[in-house]
Structure formats: structure tokens, C-alpha cells
Amino acid sequence: MATPEFRLYNTLTRRVEPFAPADGETVRLYTCGPTVYNPAHLGNFRTFLFEDLLRRTLRLRGWKVKQVMNLTDVDDKIIKRAQEQGKRISEITEPITEIFFRDLEYLRIEPAEVYPRATEHIPEMIALVQSLLEREIAYQAEDGSVYFAIARFPGYGKLSRLDTRSIRAGARVAADDYNKEDVRDFALWKAAKEEDEAAGAAWDSPWGRGRPGWHLECSAMARKHLGDTLDIHCGGVDLVFPHHEDEIAQSEGATGVEFSRVWCHGEFLLTEGAKMAKRVGNVTNVDGLREAGISTSAFRHFVFSTHYRKQLNLTEVALEASVSAVRRVDEFADRLYATRGGTAALAVAADELEQDATAALFDDLNAPEAMGALFTFIRKANAELDAGGKGDGELERARNAFGAINKVLEIAPIKRLPGEVSMSPQELIADEETAFDRGVRDWAEERVAARRAARERRDFATSDAIRKELESRGIEIKDTASGTQWKKVR
RNA sequence: GGCGCCGUGGCCAAGUGGUAAGGCGGCAGACUGCAAAUCUGCUACUCGUCAGUUCGAUUCUGACCGGCGCCUCCA
Structure with a gap:
């Protein structure tokens, strides 16, 4: 079977284009991770699930993946929370980080290769700011903060295509921003305030005590763990501007080479028609999912039922439809692994599944279409299993095809052949809880x-x-x- | 105001310049003491509205109606 061309939508060009890793072997993937001050909500996890789908599909294509997902463990919100509770920031971020990893595991999101923490990369960030200062596209303000000078970086705006001149004149300007040369400039390094010191969120730098700006960490950590040019950089659509735009400015301003060849952004998860966000109060998190009896498989099915670049509306009926759909997949999987033999037509259906689902996934991660192929296979295979064939090779073919596609979507637990009885810690926990x-x-x-x-x-x-x-x-x-x-x- | 996305059967959702995947639900059948579950079959002359291009449009163009997102720290 000829391998279909692998294509991805690139926000930079606004087009679906062929993709291959620069070195032809390993995809260097950077995915913006959570700010660990609150358990991540399901909207965040839609993005992480899209990234999970991406890395699994890249691997299906035969490439290796080195994925880096940052943990933002110092920022305004964290400091504010620490201040409110009279704690140091690490006392806020550590337990939340643990919850994050637990939730990832519950959703069967494959772990990234590296989870760098912002607070552990202060020297790298300082070095990046220094090279920007040397190149004179950053400047130090009177209070010790360092800002990036947008006007001195010609490529600014190429990702978001926002006309910076049209940013509303009346836009609010934060109180600590009066040191800027231009309202659009953003902070690379923020001079420490008293509350930052109290919360343990201040470090020494050539410009005095301070802490990194939000965008800086990604530029510094991506560079350290993946090199100057990434293959793919992902995040939610809301990060296109300003976060990713600013990352590009910082990284390319400092290195002089392209920061990321491809940018991919996942659309929002809505709740009853509106954007899901912590501040809106319509949050549902992974615990809520468990309480509602929505299995991991069902949630993955729900997320993958809509293309990642389309908004997805979270509703009770949609979730329940996924619960039913996934039950069928599960029944089928049990049957496929318990049965004795297959027919010639079963093997044909298996070939079709693999071909159709692979083509769909390689075409900008069309998971809904891949799932369509999977369900078509399930229907045909059920009919063939009813016919009761004797072919071991045909059955093997069916198991392999189903296994390969399910390994990407994982909307049914991965089946093990007799003898492979090891259970993951997550499965053991689930068992305990249903006992x-x-x-x-x-x-x-x-x-x-x-x-x-x-x-x-x-x-x-x-x-x-x-x-x-x-x-x-x-x-x-x-x-x-x-x-x-x-x-x-x- | 600027930029952009979306509108497909009861609900969700792929898709193509040549006549509509798949899922849920519903209906029918098989199985069953019953029930449930499971399996199978059926379930859009039609793709927001109105024009236009074309031999032909759901798919291209324009207008309109409706829904949503981004425009400084939110995935």
C-alpha cells in the first residue's frame, strides 16, 4: 500500500500543505502546556487531545516524535493566588501539576518526552533576553523591566496577520506598562515587586531582581530542548495572538533563523454555544467527567468526532451519543479478540479500514472521517464474524488493522493478546474504583x-x-x- | 470597527464541480421464558436564503440572514 502524503494546515500560510520533519526522521514538536494554578478544564484538554492525535498520527506515519510541553509555573495568576493564600508559588504549582499529570493519564494522552518548568530555565531565558538587548530589539526600562521593541522587528504580525496599527487606541494599558516606548511592546523581563519576592517568584538578573514574561519561557525552553528551528509548534487558537506572535519575535529576533516551520492551532471547545473559560464559570474538568460517568474512550470519541480546526460544542446529548458509540466499539473489540477465525471478506474490510483511516488521518488529521472508516469496518466485520470463517491469517489481519487505527484514536482500550496481561497503573486504579x-x-x-x-x-x-x-x-x-x-x- | 471561522437528515458530523461517509436516536427483524445487551436491515431527490458562473453546484463567485472566535497576558 502506498503511503499517502502527510498534510497539515499551517497557520503561517493559512493552507494545508505537505509535511515532513526537517531531518526526515524525528519530528521536533513543541506544544504549549498549562499554567498550573488551577486544574486544567476540558477546553484545555481538547487542545491536548488534538496534540495527542497529532503525535500518534506522526508515529503512524513512521516518524519519531520528540515532544516538549512546558509547564508555566510562574506568572501573574499564580503569584496572585500565592499572595491570597500567603504561600510560595511552588506550593500552588506542585499539587496542580500532579493533578495535571493524573488527568493526562486518565485521558490516555501519551506523555511528551520533556515537560520543562519555567522556573527551572531562568538562565536560558536571561541569555535570550541578553541577545535581544545586544541586537537592540529590546530595551531596558527605568524600573529594570526589559521590553521587546516591536517596531524594530520587521516580521512582527506574520502569524496572526493582525494589522497592528488597527489595535484600538482606547485599549486598556496595565498600570505597570507606562515604561514602554510603544503600547504594543511586551515584557520580556518584569522587575520584581514586593509580592513577587514574598511568593518566591523573583530571580537575580543583569537588570536586577525580576521574573520572566509569559512569552519568554516558550522561546527559551523550545530552543534548549529542540534547537533553534522546530518542525511544529502547537497550541490553542487563542494563543496565535499575542503569545505565538511574540514567541516568533523573540526567537527569530535572537537567533536570526525561522522559529517553527509549521504552526498548528486547535479550535475551542464551547459549552452550550459559548467559549469555555475559567472566568465564565462554565468549566467542567476531568473530575466532572468521571463523576458524570463519561469514560475516557467516550470523551476521546467526543473530541475526535469533530475536526480539530472546528469549534466543538460540549453538550450532554453529544457526550451521551459518544458513550453509546464507544460501547459498540468496545463490544466489537472484545469479540474480535475472542473469536476463532475470519473470512476472506474480513481481510478485505481490514485493508479498507487501514487504507481509508490512514488517508483521512494523514490529510490534516481528519479524525471524524477516520472514525467513519472504523465504524464501517465494525459493521462489515461483525457480519463476517457472524458468518464464522476459519481463516487465522484473515483474523490476524483484522486484529492488526483495528489495532493500528485504535492505537491512534484509542477510543477503545488497547487490546492485549493472551499472555500480555500487564495492566497500566491507570487501569488498576479504574478497577479499584469500580469494585x-x-x-x-x-x-x-x-x-x-x-x-x-x-x-x-x-x-x-x-x-x-x-x-x-x-x-x-x-x-x-x-x-x-x-x-x-x-x-x-x- | 479590523481579522477569521461556521450554517449538511430529529441531534452530532465528514465530504466532493457530476449528483450526499459515519455516529446517536427512531423503526423493523434475528436472538431471548421475559428483560437487557448484542447483531443485521431501513431511516436526506437534499446540503441557511437569494442571485450568478457552468452542460451540471451542496461543493466556485457575490449579496443577505443566522451562530461563533480573536483584536495584550485565555487551550
Whole structure:
């Protein structure tokens, strides 16, 4: 099978264009990470899931990926929170960082290769500011802050295509900004205030005590871990301006070479038609998802059901549709791995799945279309499994194709063949959480056995009464060929 | 005001200059003591409105209507 061309939309050119890593082997990927002052909300995770899809698709194509995701552990919001609680910033950021990693794991987002923290890269940031000062595209203000001079960087605005002249004259200007030469200039280094010192958010620099500006960390950390030119830089659309525009200005101003060859931005997650944001108060986070009984697979399905460059509306019905859809995938996966043999048509369907889903994914990460191919395969394969073929090779082909595509989307747990029984820590946790108390379990087992006895003597009245009794305690049963299964539903 | 995106069946959502993937739901059938679950089949003469280009447009162009995002620290 010929490998389809890999194409990505590049915000820089506003076009879908062919992509390959510069060295032909490893994709150097930088993804803007969270500011760790609050647990990330589902909107953040839509972006991280899009980036997860990207890295998995890059790997499906056969490339290696070196992904760097920064953790912003010093910024205004963190300092404000630390101040409110009389804490140092690390006391705020450390527990939140732990929650972040736990949430990533819950959503089965593949870990990045490096998670650099801003506070651990102060020397690199200072060095970057110094080279900008040497090149005279940055200047020091009276209070010790250092600003980037937009007017002295000709390429400014190439990513966002915002006409800087049209920025509204009446736009608010923060109180500490009166030192700027031009309102549009942004801070590279902020002179320390008392509250910064108190929160442990100030460092020595050639310009006195201070702390880094927001945009600076990404430029410095990307450069340190991935080199001067990245293959791909990702983030949410809201970062296009000013964050990414400013990163480009800083990095290219300092190095003189292109900062990132390709820029990819994921669209917003909306809640009932409006942008999801912490300040709006319509936040739902990963804990909310768990409480609502939305599985990881269901949420991934929900996110991948819309192309990453289109806004996605989070609604209860949409989530529930995904819960149902994913149940079918799961049933099918169980069946595929438990069955004995396949037919010739099954192998054909498997080839189609792999071809269609791969082509869709390589065409600017068209996950909705890839899922369409997956569901088409499931329908065809179910019919073929009903036909009961004997071919081991055909079955193997089906498992491989399904496994390969599911390895990218992961809307069903990754199946292991007999012998591969290792469970991830996450699965063990999930198991623990769905387990019931011993007492309830023993009682349920006993009742199910009593019902089985009743059914054997065709005493269906007793059988139905026991079912009702179980249901009243929140236990649902279903009779299958291999016996009666039961599970707690509430 | 500037920049940009979107409007496809009851709901969600791909897509192409040549006549509409997929999911959810619904309906029917198979299975079942019943139930649930599962599987199978069916479910858009039509793609916001009005013009235009074209042999032909949902797909291109224009206008209009409706929804949304960005325009300094929000993924």
C-alpha cells in the first residue's frame, strides 16, 4: 500500500500543505502546556487531545516524535493566588501539576518526552533576553523591566496577520506598562515587586531582581530542548495572538533563523454555544467527567468526532451519543479478540479500514472521517464474524488493522493478546474504583445464583422477583450465553 | 470597527464541480421464558436564503440572514 502524503494546515500560510520533519526522521514538536494554578478544564484538554492525535498520527506515519510541553509555573495568576493564600508559588504549582499529570493519564494522552518548568530555565531565558538587548530589539526600562521593541522587528504580525496599527487606541494599558516606548511592546523581563519576592517568584538578573514574561519561557525552553528551528509548534487558537506572535519575535529576533516551520492551532471547545473559560464559570474538568460517568474512550470519541480546526460544542446529548458509540466499539473489540477465525471478506474490510483511516488521518488529521472508516469496518466485520470463517491469517489481519487505527484514536482500550496481561497503573486504579464492597458483592453473587436455580426449574416468577430485588439495590443483570452477568449501575 | 471561522437528515458530523461517509436516536427483524445487551436491515431527490458562473453546484463567485472566535497576558 502506498503511503499517502502527510498534510497539515499551517497557520503561517493559512493552507494545508505537505509535511515532513526537517531531518526526515524525528519530528521536533513543541506544544504549549498549562499554567498550573488551577486544574486544567476540558477546553484545555481538547487542545491536548488534538496534540495527542497529532503525535500518534506522526508515529503512524513512521516518524519519531520528540515532544516538549512546558509547564508555566510562574506568572501573574499564580503569584496572585500565592499572595491570597500567603504561600510560595511552588506550593500552588506542585499539587496542580500532579493533578495535571493524573488527568493526562486518565485521558490516555501519551506523555511528551520533556515537560520543562519555567522556573527551572531562568538562565536560558536571561541569555535570550541578553541577545535581544545586544541586537537592540529590546530595551531596558527605568524600573529594570526589559521590553521587546516591536517596531524594530520587521516580521512582527506574520502569524496572526493582525494589522497592528488597527489595535484600538482606547485599549486598556496595565498600570505597570507606562515604561514602554510603544503600547504594543511586551515584557520580556518584569522587575520584581514586593509580592513577587514574598511568593518566591523573583530571580537575580543583569537588570536586577525580576521574573520572566509569559512569552519568554516558550522561546527559551523550545530552543534548549529542540534547537533553534522546530518542525511544529502547537497550541490553542487563542494563543496565535499575542503569545505565538511574540514567541516568533523573540526567537527569530535572537537567533536570526525561522522559529517553527509549521504552526498548528486547535479550535475551542464551547459549552452550550459559548467559549469555555475559567472566568465564565462554565468549566467542567476531568473530575466532572468521571463523576458524570463519561469514560475516557467516550470523551476521546467526543473530541475526535469533530475536526480539530472546528469549534466543538460540549453538550450532554453529544457526550451521551459518544458513550453509546464507544460501547459498540468496545463490544466489537472484545469479540474480535475472542473469536476463532475470519473470512476472506474480513481481510478485505481490514485493508479498507487501514487504507481509508490512514488517508483521512494523514490529510490534516481528519479524525471524524477516520472514525467513519472504523465504524464501517465494525459493521462489515461483525457480519463476517457472524458468518464464522476459519481463516487465522484473515483474523490476524483484522486484529492488526483495528489495532493500528485504535492505537491512534484509542477510543477503545488497547487490546492485549493472551499472555500480555500487564495492566497500566491507570487501569488498576479504574478497577479499584469500580469494585464494590465485599458485602454487596457476596450478596449479589448469592442472589444471582438463586435466580439461576429458579430459572433452571423454570420458575420465572421467582427469577423476575430476584431481578427486581437486585435492581432496587442498583444492580443490573443480563443473561448471556456464558451465564448471567451483573454490574452496579448506580 | 479590523481579522477569521461556521450554517449538511430529529441531534452530532465528514465530504466532493457530476449528483450526499459515519455516529446517536427512531423503526423493523434475528436472538431471548421475559428483560437487557448484542447483531443485521431501513431511516436526506437534499446540503441557511437569494442571485450568478457552468452542460451540471451542496461543493466556485457575490449579496443577505443566522451562530461563533480573536483584536495584550485565555487551550
